[in-house]
Amino acid sequence: MKTITKTAAIGISCLVLVTFPVSAETIPSENENLNKDTVYIDGVPVPQEMLLQQEALNAYETLYNRFGQDEDNNYILPDDYAGEYIDDDYNLVVQLTTDDYSEYEFLHDVFDCVVFKTVEYSNNELTELAREARVSIIETENMDKIEYVSSCVDVRNNKALIEIGTEDFNTRNNITPYSYRNLPLEIKYIYIEDKVQQDSSVETEHDFVMPAASGSETATLIGGNKIEVIGASTTLTICGKHNGENSLLTCGHGIISVNSAKYDGVYVGSLSKVHFEDDGYGDYSIFKLNDNAIMTNKVKSENGAVSITATKYNVPVGTVVYCYGYASGYTMLTVTAVGKDMYYSNNKPYPLTIKGQTVAHIDEGEIISGDSGGPIYFYSNGKWTFCGVTSTLNTGNNMTFTPYLHIYGTFTALTS
Numbered sequence: 001m002k003t004i005t006k007t008a009a010i011g012i013s014c015l016v017l018v019t020f021p022v023s024a025e026t027i028p029s030e031n032e033n034l035n036k037d038t039v040y041i042d043g044v045p046v047p048q049e050m051l052l053q054q055e056a057l058n059a060y061e062t063l064y065n066r067f068g069q070d071e072d073n074n075y076i077l078p079d080d081y082a083g084e085y086i087d088d089d090y091n092l093v094v095q096l097t098t099d100d101y102s103e104y105e106f107l108h109d110v111f112d113c114v115v116f117k118t119v120e121y122s123n124n125e126l127t128e129l130a131r132e133a134r135v136s137i138i139e140t141e142n143m144d145k146i147e148y149v150s151s152c153v154d155v156r157n158n159k160a161l162i163e164i165g166t167e168d169f170n171t172r173n174n175i176t177p178y179s180y181r182n183l184p185l186e187i188k189y190i191y192i193e194d195k196v197q198q199d200s201s202v203e204t205e206h207d208f209v210m211p212a213a214s215g216s217e218t219a220t221l222i223g224g225n226k227i228e229v230i231g232a233s234t235t236l237t238i239c240g241k242h243n244g245e246n247s248l249l250t251c252g253h254g255i256i257s258v259n260s261a262k263y264d265g266v267y268v269g270s271l272s273k274v275h276f277e278d279d280g281y282g283d284y285s286i287f288k289l290n291d292n293a294i295m296t297n298k299v300k301s302e303n304g305a306v307s308i309t310a311t312k313y314n315v316p317v318g319t320v321v322y323c324y325g326y327a328s329g330y331t332m333l334t335v336t337a338v339g340k341d342m343y344y345s346n347n348k349p350y351p352l353t354i355k356g357q358t359v360a361h362i363d364e365g366e367i368i369s370g371d372s373g374g375p376i377y378f379y380s381n382g383k384w385t386f387c388g389v390t391s392t393l394n395t396g397n398n399m400t401f402t403p404y405l406h407i408y409g410t411f412t413a414l415t416s
Contacts, residue, residue: 072281252274273285362397375390
């Protein structure tokens, strides 16, 4: 295993010294449909990719159940562990910096889909390198034309990845991905056309509380539908419990003071918690529901709604998932990175870094302003499974979401 020293990121700033340029219907069984493009489950067309990835996801969960977690619920990975992903044959590729796979052979006792691969750098090394590079860029470069700087591990290519986002169209011609010397580090400039994080919600008036609805008004809550917070609109993620009280979950950005939520014309609750803070993990907020709100475990789907009956803390690279936002509706995504840290240089009232985001490529549909808070979910092992909250759109083809990993300690999603 090659060691990346802490001094490797010294001088990283020179890297950027360039001109900124619901009940199931009667259907055939799943196994009878695996050779077809889609099956219909609860009226929803499910692609075979989502069915074929099930065993890899089961292996992933079995593996991660062996790892401990820190105070932020992040998994504590061994120093020889280099990440994992689902490949094109729906195998779970487990990467190590050693040829000795004995500590992980227990996976082969249960799963045929696990493949081991030896690579050069561990996940811990690459995460540290990526974070040092991101901090160096932020501290040394002119941020006037930079919207965000992100860092994560490109697990498939076993390298650290930095993205520098800009809305300045004139810089686009100079955007060139490249690697620096012998470091396993790539830096990319990303041209940004739109960002959910900037547009989906606005700051609210401090200490303003909306009146409770009259006793005759009720609203049945379904994730994926619109909620309003004093003139702003976002998407309801899912219902659940916070501090033992009925609550709803949505995104956290733009919701910075005490206010209440309105759903389908009915005031349904008041703000309990916002988690959108510098150097914090995740982007979400929680509203305590009043007696006028009727909770369900349903979220919107391409055709109607489905009932969430399971949760996953996170999913690996290569996982196909759904998102549903009130503004654009259904979207299908493929996860491309986990553990991404995002520094927003133009966030108001001050720049901040949001950590631990999951990145996904938009395969079908779109994500636009108002979709923040949309539920991220998929079908696996006979259950519709919730795994995250839509956060922001980085480019026209990629989005980020807060994995349930950074939420479950505070909010418990309703699954029955």
